Amino acid sequence: MSMSMGDMPAGSMSMGDGVPSLFTLQKMYWAVVGSAIGAATLVNVLDRVIGSHRMRDPSLTPAKPKSLFFNIYATITATVREAGYATLRPLRLGGLTLHFPPLGRVLIMLANLVVVMVLCFYKLDTLDPWKWENVGYRTGFIAICQLPLIFLLAGRQNIIGFLAGMSYVSLNWYHRWVARTLWLTTTIHMGFWFRNWGRWHYITHQLYNDPLTQRGFAAWIILTFIVITSFAPIRQLSYEFFVIQHLVTFVGFIVAVWMHAPDEVKIWVWIPIGLVVFDRLARYTWGAYANLAVFHRKNKTNSLWAHSATFTPLPGNVTCVTIENPGIGWQPGQHVFLTCHSVAPLQCHPFTIASIPEDNKMKFFIRAENGGTRRFFRYASKSDSLLGDEQVTGMSETTVFIEGPYGSIRPLRQFDSVVLLAGGMGATFTIPLLRDVVLAWKMESNGSKEQIPSRVARLTATKRLRFVWVIRSRSQLTCFDSELHALLADVNECRRTHPDFEKEIDISIYITCDEKLDPPISASLPLQTMSPPTLDTFAQDETKNVSEKDNISIHSASANPTSTPPLVVTGRECIPGGGCCCTAQIEEEESNAACACTCSGAEPVQSERAVLDMKSLRPEDLTNKTMISPNIVSGRPTPRTIIRKVLEKAEGESAVVVCGPRGLADDVRWSVVSLSDERAVHKGTGAQGIYLHVENFGL
Incomplete structure (x- = not known):
């Protein structure tokens, strides 16, 4: 007796009256x-149709459905979203926090x-010993037919992603869990053969003497290793090692399966191989077009390669990588795989594009962790010992290769109101999205009809933008200093030149921990109207509140405390070596708060407000009482309150986008689900739907 299915054509053999053949079950x-x-x-098609329809809708509420x-x-x-976005609270086991996926994903994988x-x-x-061999055959056939799905979900040039409008990043979660389902199926397949042989104490004999059993057992061992190393705590230990071992073990698994499977089912092995070849050919072909200078004469370079990048060190162990005039286009929120062999040989890492196409350059902000990212930072700062100094000399150019965008x-x-929340470097994802909508406002305000295609009536249906950025230290503001200045200046210009400009934008920056602030800043006035500051105020506060090492030009100006009772703040945490955290x-940002730093014994400081650098202001701005400026708050945001205020004004479907740590993403999910249920979007109350996009950190 053998674990093999190759002794006879098993695919069409009968297992009893009314029992489908093995081939029929695979087709099912x-x-x-x-x-x-x-x-x-x-x-996906309906969503695209809806988006196109909103751009052609001339009414005042294009994001609101108007037909039955x-x-x-x-x-x-709305009903499906509310169920699909729901997730359980994290489970804390000692020092380990276990985060759960949203219910929608879980239900799909359970199905x-x-x-x-x-x-x-x-x-x-399964209780009849004489049927155990049939179960072994059946589970083997069902196991092998799952292989193509695993590889369909794995490729970067993804067919399912193209059809469903999903990124390969999102599909990669399904890829891992389909692989785990395959492991369970193969374990059952092997278990029933072992159970059958065990009746005659035949398991050891088969493992030592039957080549087909040996190949099958080897395939199971390799698959088990792949599944174990795919869990997040393990694969995140070293990205480079994970990629290399994943490729090597994949090859070993496919070879072992091909040698174990009978000829009648080898097609299920050839299909994954074909998918891998297609993915690689598509990637290499597109990569050659993107990176060979011969296809991009506009670069006017005699070099073989199209792209060179500058590496600049920033505070917080962040490297700014800039590629001028890239040879490919992209959309805000997309990322590319960046390779620089002269700095980090044979390494390819995904990085979010922190700029928009209108900048004519790709910019990346890369925090130094381990491996290649740390090498980037060392390369950028090797000629400059003091980070943040104005005489940065680390802007050396070197050849880089890009793959994507993805x-x-x-x-x-297409949405009426948009809420963007970012934690730390998550702003590299959300700020380009913010800038893209503001750019559409600016072009519409300037009457740039040549920018509007003839088939559409507007560039954007968005009326409200709410941006929240949670950072540990104000030194992180240096990453998007110029971008925020330009964005706010554009909005202020639209309001100055068009009194009927009705778009709303609200920006808040929450600083949770800053070793350079002693005492820390605290919750400030709402980002609405404010009295214009004087030039003297700018000069005084620039000297008083901004650290030279931070090299920040979004400065803060003190505001007089109001009679509002102070918000009770209990979350304080000391930082070793000075400073403190306000957690x-x-x-309510409208409330003044005093987050005292108990470590240093300093007195609480009242509210602060960030305003545009005076170099970006015109004289008329100084008399404009509706000038927009960021609101700086010490502490952590409450996503539910922030999102609720936007939804209460929404006149159509809203979008909530979050990119940051898992804790922030979970808070936003719970808030969206709770508010959707509270507002009874799906119960005919007239409230509009909420689209949620969560961009996860990590692999």
Whole structure:
């Protein structure tokens, strides 16, 4: 007796009356998978149609459904979203925090698991020892037919992603869990053969003497190793090692499966190999076009390669990498894989593009962690011993290679109101999205009809923008200093030249911990109207509040405290060596707060407000009482309060986008689900839907 399925054509053999053949069961599995992909494709097409319709809608509320069909679709969408976005609270086990995926993903993977288990055991009696061999055959056939799905979900040039409008990053989660379902299926397959042989104490004999059993057992061992190393705590130990071992073990697994499988099912092995070849050919072809200078004569260079980058060190162990006139286009929120062999040989890392196409340059802000990112920072700062000094000499150019762009998010211009929340370097994802909408405001305000295609009536349906950035230290503001200045200057210019300009933008920066602030800043006035500061005020506060080492030009000006009772702040934490952290949840930015630094014994400081650098202001701005400026708050935001205030004004579908640590992402998910239920979007109250996009850190 053998674990092999190659002794006889097992695919069409009968396992009893009314029991489908093994080939039929494989087709049934792919009928289910194909139906799921088709449904996702239909939703993607409808979303694109809706987005296009909003750009052509001349009414004052383009983001609000106006037909029976779209009202029904919006109601169904809101109901599905509310269930799909829900997630459990993190589970803390000692020093380990376990975060759970959203319910939508879990339900999809549970559905896949149920389908696989039903197909494995349909009309088979697992308690009958004489049927164990049939179960072994059945589970083997079901296991091998799952291989193509795993590879369809893994490629960067992703067919499913193209059809469903999803990034390969999102699909990669499904890739891992389908692989784990495959591991369970193969374990059951092996277990029933072992169980069958165990009745005659035949397991050891098979493992030592049967080549087919040995190959199958080797494939299971390799797959087990792949599954174990794919868990986040392990794969995040070293990105470079994970990628290399994943490729090597993948090759070993495919070879072992091909040698173990009978000829009649080898097609399920050839399909994944074909998908991998397609993915590589597509990537290398596009990579050659993107990186060879011959295809980009506009660069006017005699070099073979199209792209060179400057590396500049910034405070906080951050490297700014800038590529002028890149040879490819991209959309805000996308990322590329960046390679620089002269600095980090044979390494390729994904980085979010922190600029927009209108800048005519790709900019990346890369925090030094381990491996290649640390080498980038060392290379940038090797000629400058003092970071943040104005005489930075680390802007040396070197050849780089880019692959991409990748990433997918529904265009935010189609939504009535947009809330963007970022934690730390998550701003590299959200700020380009913010700038893209403001750019559309600016072009519409300037009457740039040549920028508006003839088939659309507007560039954006967005009326309100709310941007929240949570950072540890104000030194991180240096990354987007010029971008924030230009953005706010554009909005202020639109308001100055067009009194009827009704767009709203609200920017808040929460600083949770800053060793250079002693005592820390505290919650400030709401970002609305303010009295114009004088030039003397700018000069005084520039000297008083800004550290030279930070090299920051978004300065702060003290505001007089009001009679509002101070917000009670209890979240304080000392930083070794001085300074302190203000970890309090800020419910209302309108309230003055005093976050005392108990470490240094300093007195609490009242509110502060960031204003535009005076170099970016014109004389008329100084008399404009509606000038927009960022609101700086010491503490942590309350996403639910922030999102609620925007939704209360929304006249159409809103979008909430978050990029940052898992804790922030979880808070935003809970807030969106809770507010959707509270507002009864799906119960005919007239409230509009909420689209949520979570861009995760890490692999």
